[in-house]
Amino acid sequence: AQSVTQLDSHVSVSEGTPVLLRCNYSSSYSPSLFWYVQHPNKGLQLLLKYTSAATLVKGINGFEAEFKKSETSFHLTKPSAHMSDAAEYFCVVKDNAGNMLTFGGGTRLMVKP
Amino acid sequence: GAVVSQHPSWVICKSGTSVKIECRSLDFQATTMFWYRQFPKQSLMLMATSNEGSKATYEQGVEKDKFLINHASLTLSTLTVTSAHPEDSSFYICSAPFQGGRFRSDTQYFGPGTRLTVL
Numbered sequence: 001a002q003s004v005t006q007l008d009s010h011v012s013v014s015e016g017t018p019v020l021l022r023c024n025y026s027s028s029y030s031p032s033l034f035w036y037v038q039h040p041n042k043g044l045q046l047l048l049k050y051t052s053a054a055t056l057v058k059g060i061n062g063f064e065a066e067f068k069k070s071e072t073s074f075h076l077t078k079p080s081a082h083m084s085d086a087a088e089y090f091c092v093v094k095d096n097a098g099n100m101l102t103f104g105g106g107t108r109l110m111v112k113p
Numbered sequence: 114g115a116v117v118s119q120h121p122s123w124v125i126c127k128s129g130t131s132v133k134i135e136c137r138s139l140d141f142q143a144t145t146m147f148w149y150r151q152f153p154k155q156s157l158m159l160m161a162t163s164n165e166g167s168k169a170t171y172e173q174g175v176e177k178d179k180f181l182i183n184h185a186s187l188t189l190s191t192l193t194v195t196s197a198h199p200e201d202s203s204f205y206i207c208s209a210p211f212q213g214g215r216f217r218s219d220t221q222y223f224g225p226g227t228r229l230t231v232l
Contacts, residue, residue: 046220
């Protein structure tokens with residue numbers, strides 16, 4: 001069985017400051033891990049993915065995440081928040097035995113001017 | 114990149130009617146598609162796996178007779194909510210796996226979602 005825990009349901013940062021969205025996972029297999037973003041009234045968009053290659057993964061829009069197996073974590077970071085980053089972010093784990101995705105509860109990122 | 118569309122984007126219906134939601138992979142073929150529902154301010158919950166040419170696989174607690182899934186072709190899966198009731202009001206999202214594009218290996222691409230409101 002696999003599960004994903006996003007440690008913060010809401011994160012608020014000021015524009016231009018760093019962003020940290022935390023994610024811990026558990027999986028019986030070597031997992032693939034993803035971060036998706038969902039803007040209001042928009043579909044889910046893939047930010048980045050980890051599939052057992054480099055542990056530091058760079059995604060779109062300046063986001064990156066580091067896979068730490070010892071900590072079972074896959075935290076999402078960005079050096080400088082932009083107003084357009086305000087959205088809901090989901091950490092997702094995929095069982096490599098199949099296509100099933102398990103979603104975390106989501107973190108709502110708010111960016112203050 | 115891969116595109117997944119859904120139709121309609123928003124539907125309002127009366128209690129007791131049936132509603133069909135379409136999920137299409139626009140520029141790639143998908144033998145498997147997934148259906149999720151998302152309640153307000155909550156995460157996505159997998160409802161079922163749609164398999165082209167065979168029966169769908171439903172997650173525990175999802176009523177097969179209420180949520181009918183048909184994977185008619187390699188680019189189309191439909192979800193029919195039968196005899197809809199207000200508690201079925203939700204945001205329904207489909208996804209399909211695709212290999213290639215920016216992220217190269219197998220990645221799920223999501224449709225924009227369908228908002229169902231049952232009066």
